Amino acid sequence: MILSTRGRYGLKMMLELALNYGKGAMPLKDIANKQSLSDTYLEQLISPLRKSGLVTSTRGAQGGYELAKEPSGIKVGEIIRILEGSLAPAECVLEGEPECSKADYCATRLLYEKITEGINNVIDSINLQDMVDDYHRLNNNTNIKRRNEDE
Amino acid sequence: MILSTRGRYGLKMMLELALNYGKGAMPLKDIANKQSLSDTYLEQLISPLRKSGLVTSTRGAQGGYELAKEPSGIKVGEIIRILEGSLAPAECVLEGEPECSKADYCATRLLYEKITEGINNVIDSINLQDMVDDYHRLNNNTNIKRRNEDE
DNA sequence: TTGAATTCCTACTAATAAACTAGGATTTCT
DNA sequence: AGAAATCCTAGTTTATTAGTAGGAATTCAA
Ligand code: FES
Ligand code: FES
Numbered sequence: 001m002i003l004s005t006r007g008r009y010g011l012k013m014m015l016e017l018a019l020n021y022g023k024g025a026m027p028l029k030d031i032a033n034k035q036s037l038s039d040t041y042l043e044q045l046i047s048p049l050r051k052s053g054l055v056t057s058t059r060g061a062q063g064g065y066e067l068a069k070e071p072s073g074i075k076v077g078e079i080i081r082i083l084e085g086s087l088a089p090a091e092c093v094l095e096g097e098p099e100c101s102k103a104d105y106c107a108t109r110l111l112y113e114k115i116t117e118g119i120n121n122v123i124d125s126i127n128l129q130d131m132v133d134d135y136h137r138l139n140n141n142t143n144i145k146r147r148n149e150d151e
Numbered sequence: 152m153i154l155s156t157r158g159r160y161g162l163k164m165m166l167e168l169a170l171n172y173g174k175g176a177m178p179l180k181d182i183a184n185k186q187s188l189s190d191t192y193l194e195q196l197i198s199p200l201r202k203s204g205l206v207t208s209t210r211g212a213q214g215g216y217e218l219a220k221e222p223s224g225i226k227v228g229e230i231i232r233i234l235e236g237s238l239a240p241a242e243c244v245l246e247g248e249p250e251c252s253k254a255d256y257c258a259t260r261l262l263y264e265k266i267t268e269g270i271n272n273v274i275d276s277i278n279l280q281d282m283v284d285d286y287h288r289l290n291n292n293t294n295i296k297r298r299n300e301d302e
Numbered sequence: 303t304t305g306a307a308t309t310c311c312t313a314c315t316a317a318t319a320a321a322c323t324a325g326g327a328t329t330t331c332t
Numbered sequence: 333a334g335a336a337a338t339c340c341t342a343g344t345t346t347a348t349t350a351g352t353a354g355g356a357a358t359t360c361a362a
């Protein structure tokens with residue numbers, strides 16, 4: 001499994017916030033309830049997202065979280081990298097330092113670089129708005145403006 | 152890190168066997184020494200590769216392992232899947248069963264499918280012969296036939 | 303025919319990482 | 333004042349990874 005719960009739950013959170021975009025702050029408890037996840041765990045995940053500037057928070061009663069910019073401006077790759085670290089297949093690709101002693105000889109490293117590139121091509125080409133659109137398509141919801149009023 | 156030591160060491164083993172292809176059986180200890188890895192650990196990794204038919208073994212003195220077919224016929228993806236299992240980002244992609252309760256609504260799943268596809272495109276398009284070629288290119292070795300005589 | 307080299311197999315252990323939980327301090331609205 | 337929320341640190345539990353240990357079975361070669 002490439003993604004741990006950090007990445008997977010984080011993506012669900014961000015999708016939920018994207019669906020709520022423009023409607024004010026959304027408390028974490030609501031997100032946790034909608035997705036049937038532990039809100040205390042989600043707390044830990046949203047913290048780095050806030051510190052990275054992807055979401056903003058409002059403290060106190062009637063507070064909550066919202067996206068810091070519009071969904072189309074947030075790439076899935078950003079979210080994943082913040083929560084999971086890089087998805088490189090081996091450390092040497094990550095840090096530029098060879099893992100094995102035979103630095104110059106290493107043909108596996110070339111492979112790792114290609115895998116990394118393949119993954120990044122996907123996750124950096126998809127943004128939250130794309131996922132929102134997918135969400136509506138999946139639910140046959142043609143009336144996009146009112147998409148969330150029945151939730 | 153996408154690949155654990157199982158996949159990474161396994162790839163190195165298989166590359167070593169590919170470099171040795173056509174020269175008879177190679178004892179695991181030699182592979183371990185060349186790559187500075189624990190031979191008892193590698194034992195565990197080569198077992199499933201043999202059971203999957205990618206390598207053949209010869210027991211007893213002067214025995215060892217060799218590729219069951221030519222390097223160009225063994226895709227990197229096969230090796231990785233045998234040693235790591237599928238590289239899917241989430242279980243639902245793997246088993247076809249939804250992870251979350253909101254099966255139909257799930258937009259993250261579409262993302263996971265695209266990531267999976269991106270990875271498979273890479274690892275199934277590269278075979279061991281490609282890695283052997285890379286290896287020789289990296290080492291500026293124009294005399295390919297004699298590549299291993301100095302090791 | 304004996305001994306060394308090797309694969310093969312199962313089970314165990316140690317270390318690390320993942321997945322949460324707990325508790326409380328702080329902020330803000332009503 | 334009190335409720336609703338974020339924020340922060342530190343635990344705990346569980347699962348996975350990475351590796352060891354020990355020995356049985358096989359085969360070559362002297
Ligand atoms: S440099 Fe990364 S495995 Fe060799
Ligand atoms: S179906 Fe896989 S996360 Fe929803």
